[in-house]
Amino acid sequence: VVPGETALAFYKAKNPTDKPVIGISTYNVVPFEAGQYFNKIQCFCFEEQRLNPQEEVDMPVFFYIDPEFAEDPRMIKVDVITLSYTFFEAKEGHKLPVPGYN
Numbered sequence: 127v128v129p130g131e132t133a134l135a136f137y138k139a140k141n142p143t144d145k146p147v148i149g150i151s152t153y154n155v156v157p158f159e160a161g162q163y164f165n166k167i168q169c170f171c172f173e174e175q176r177l178n179p180q181e182e183v184d185m186p187v188f189f190y191i192d193p194e195f196a197e198d199p200r201m202i203k204v205d206v207i208t209l210s211y212t213f214f215e216a217k218e219g220h221k222l223p224v225p226g227y228n
Contacts, residue, residue, distance in 0.1 A: 127207075130193040132167065136184040137211050141177035148176045148216045151185070156208045163195040164207065174216050 127133040141147045151171045155161035170185040177183065187209070195201050 127189075127191055129163070129191040129195045132188065132190045134186060134188050135209070136186050137170075138182065138184055139175070139177060139213055140182040141179060144179045146176060146178050148174050149213045150174055150216050151211045151213050153187075154210050154212070156210070157204060159200055160191075160195065160204055160207045163192040163198070163201070164209065165190050165192055171211065175213075 137151075139151075150173070153166075153169075153171050155164045166187060166189050168186070168188040170187065175183075175185070189209075191207065
């Protein structure tokens, strides 16, 4: 992905159990310092997702890397940004905090 251009990626999730699972995905960007330049336009993360028994789904994320990434001297040696997700089973009444970068 080139900074300033939009991209679409898909993440595969599978429920290997014999019961439905409702969960929430959180994301992580590595290296951490590059996270401030990662911008989600549309994402499945932080929304409950239901996966039926043995169901496998592709979940989309539409994003871009802020063009200011290329101007930041701390990013000069960053050639790869890794976006990963962790799926947690949702607990009734429990809300996950939304991360922010300042």
